[in-house]
Amino acid sequence: MQELIDHYEGDSEVAFIAIQTAFEGFYFNDPAGAKETIKRYNLNIPVGHSGSKKEPSRFMRNYRTRGTPWVVIIDKKGVVRFNGFHLEPNQTIQVIDLLKKES
Secondary structure (H helix, E strand, O other): OOHHHHOOOOOOOOOOOEEEEOOOOOOOHHHHHHHHHHHHHHOOOOOEEEEEOOOHHHHHHHHOOOOOEEEEEOOOOOEHHHHHHEEOOHHHHHHHHHHHOOO
């Protein structure tokens, strides 16, 4: 993630957000855990949390995500263009750069 953030630093056409989803381990996969992740990886992007023991993650349900790290790439028009388990940074850059060229 940090490699991608660094690669697109200053590019107003690309934005990143990390969402910690919880489907188990609710005692450590909670909003406080998301804050620890921000600190641990020194992330300077928005980080959210979705899911609790009482309410399953709506993000996981809406995007049909499974494991970690799950990657969702959404184009300029709001269309999901990639939704899958793990994507290498170089592959991600290729996908994003192709999408940036679209009108």
